[in-house]
Amino acid sequence: xxTMRERFTAVASRLLDExxxxxxxxxxxxxxxxxxxxxxxxxxxxxxGIREQLLVGVGGGLxxxxxxxxxxxxxxxxxxxxxxxxKLDLGHQGVGGVLVSAAGSYDWPAxxxxxxxxxxxxxxxxxxxxxxxxxxxxxxxxxxLRHAVAAGDDKVYLRLSEQTxxxxxxxxxxxxxxxxxxxxxxxxxxxxxxxxVLDAVSGLDVTVxxxxxxxxxxxxxxxxxxxxxxxxxVVVVEPYHEGTSTRQVNxxxxxxxxxxxxxxxxxxxxxxxxxxxxxLAGHGLDPRSLRRRITGFLGx
Amino acid sequence: MTNAIRTQTENGAAGSGEPASLMGLMTxxxxxxPAATSTLxxxxxxxxxxxxxxxxxxxxxxxxRFLLSKGHGPMAYYAVLAAKGFFPSTWxxxxxxxxSPLGHHPDRTLVPGAEIGSGSLGHGLPLAVGTALGLRxxxxxxxxxxxxxxxxxxxxxxxxxxxxxxxATGLSRLHTLVIDNSSATHGWHGGIxxxxxAAGWSAVTVNGRDHQALYEAFTxxxxxxxxxxxxxxxxxxxxxxxxx
Numbered sequence: 349x350x351t352m353r354e355r356f357t358a359v360a361s362r363l364l365d366e367x368x369x370x371x372x373x374x375x376x377x378x379x380x381x382x383x384x385x386x387x388x389x390x391x392x393x394x395x396x397g398i399r400e401q402l403l404v405g406v407g408g409g410l411x412x413x414x415x416x417x418x419x420x421x422x423x424x425x426x427x428x429x430x431x432x433x434x435k436l437d438l439g440h441q442g443v444g445g446v447l448v449s450a451a452g453s454y455d456w457p458a459x460x461x462x463x464x465x466x467x468x469x470x471x472x473x474x475x476x477x478x479x480x481x482x483x484x485x486x487x488x489x490x491x492x493l494r495h496a497v498a499a500g501d502d503k504v505y506l507r508l509s510e511q512t513x514x515x516x517x518x519x520x521x522x523x524x525x526x527x528x529x530x531x532x533x534x535x536x537x538x539x540x541x542x543x544x545v546l547d548a549v550s551g552l553d554v555t556v557x558x559x560x561x562x563x564x565x566x567x568x569x570x571x572x573x574x575x576x577x578x579x580x581x582v583v584v585v586e587p588y589h590e591g592t593s594t595r596q597v598n599x600x601x602x603x604x605x606x607x608x609x610x611x612x613x614x615x616x617x618x619x620x621x622x623x624x625x626x627x628l629a630g631h632g633l634d635p636r637s638l639r640r641r642i643t644g645f646l647g648x
Numbered sequence: 649m650t651n652a653i654r655t656q657t658e659n660g661a662a663g664s665g666e667p668a669s670l671m672g673l674m675t676x677x678x679x680x681x682p683a684a685t686s687t688l689x690x691x692x693x694x695x696x697x698x699x700x701x702x703x704x705x706x707x708x709x710x711x712x713r714f715l716l717s718k719g720h721g722p723m724a725y726y727a728v729l730a731a732k733g734f735f736p737s738t739w740x741x742x743x744x745x746x747x748s749p750l751g752h753h754p755d756r757t758l759v760p761g762a763e764i765g766s767g768s769l770g771h772g773l774p775l776a777v778g779t780a781l782g783l784r785x786x787x788x789x790x791x792x793x794x795x796x797x798x799x800x801x802x803x804x805x806x807x808x809x810x811x812x813x814x815x816a817t818g819l820s821r822l823h824t825l826v827i828d829n830s831s832a833t834h835g836w837h838g839g840i841x842x843x844x845x846a847a848g849w850s851a852v853t854v855n856g857r858d859h860q861a862l863y864e865a866f867t868x869x870x871x872x873x874x875x876x877x878x879x880x881x882x883x884x885x886x887x888x889x890x891x892x
Contacts, residue, residue: 391784413709
């Protein structure tokens with residue numbers, strides 16, 4: 349299976365052939381993947397060098413001329429380092445674009461904390477009007493990339509990961525999927541967390557919602573699932589800072605007495621290298637830890 | 649700064665009489681007065697003699713772009729836009745009030761003719777690079793892209809990402825106007841123009857109150873290279889021209 353990032357470079361390269369409004373801005377990362385597209389479209393595949401403020405500023409400038417920019421690098425250098433550019437050069441200018449990140453929260457554990465961005469979605473939550481896609485499979489990444497590019501002048505964040513589910517689901521760029529129904533509570537699994545969540549809740553009488561578009565948050569799907577359960581108990585399992593979507597759950601259930609448990613990446617640095625699965629365990633996101641935390645919260 | 653420039657300053661905005669008087673409509677509410685007047689002559693020469701943009705072409709893809717990056721002290725900018733008819737001069741007295749589209753930093757979504765919203769320093773040059781690239785990608789090789797920055801604004805590292813990239817790639821439709829009122833605390837060893845030249849730009853330094861010198865600097869050929877004009881004016885806080 350290809351990686352989400354390989355799928356992104358292949359599909360974006362094809363979209364450049366089809367859509368004269370599309371442009372890709374790079375800061376050295378993934379340059380090889382765009383080599384052929386860059387040869388075909390030298391004016392619409394721009395590599396600014398290791399200059400991430402310029403990466404986003406150039407994207408804003410391209411959008412001001414009417415193009416649809418994709419800006420791409422590791423999440424830590426796309427959202428965190430040039431955050432004011434994301435805020436001002438896109439949002440405040442009233443223009444849009446597509447931010448496509450790689451490496452996420454823990455995808456290169458041996459690279460250490462400098463290359464981890466567990467706070468990216470929370471940062472974007474401080475801004476207005478961002479759509480956030482978190483695919484769990486390369487096929488889903490392709491679908492969501494196509495949605496993002498086609499979304500007019502919207503501001504869209506597509507968060508790619510090395511962590512991948514074995515099977516793709518049919519995602520639509522907006523709604524949560526109901527994968528299991530039960531009466532004992534609702535578990536929302538975001539993108540790459542799905543398989544660990546399904547393992548964790550095996551045999552439990554709970555509903556599992558699969559979320560690959562987390563902003564806007566599918567309030568209707570959550571309310572429907574909660575309404576069908578015996579108790580309004582909600583667990584969200586996210587591959588970025590724990591609790592990032594807790595506010596969205598609360599906002600969806602303002603008229604319903606409810607409980608919510610937010611699971612995800614802790615803020616404390618592990619200061620460990622090693623492998624991805626070791627980091628998942630370090631954050632309590634392996635199936636065994638998830639089952640213990642979910643059953644403890646649900647009281648069964 | 650020489651006495652010659654000071655002398656010209658006192659007569660300074662003579663050729664910009666209309667915008668100078670329009671600025672007076674805003675002075676009551678303005679907190680960045682000295683910085684604002686530093687840009688007046690250069691802005692007037694650009695809009696009066698160089699830029700191919702008018703109220704009728706603000707949405708024309710082929711228009712020249714002017715990006716005010718140094719959003720502090722936008723009075724001169726608003727006065728020039730009003731003098732050129734981009735919006736009514738009756739907007740000016742309400743400058744900075746809740747219902748006014750004219751803030752102490754400009755917002756492009758509120759001000760007709762403003763290409764960017766600015767205020768936080770160091771955003772205009774990268775946006776201008778992207779604008780120049782976007783025009784080129786659409787086959788619009790004719791429009792010029794201008795961005796105005798302040799000498800102290802060059803402290804911001806984002807400018808240097810843009811300057812180095814634009815110079816290395818020969819982005820020849822890009823123009824930077826640096827208003828140098830000696831407001832940077834540490835400045836640049838070797839001078840501002842030398843920094844641009846070292847990065848591969850064409851660069852010229854002129855008296856920022858001399859309209860003919862500004863015009864010649866703005867229109868100097870610079871084949872294959874982006875162009876920087878460093879317009880020197882009186883140091884910040886001294887010899888502010890009267891805004892009669």
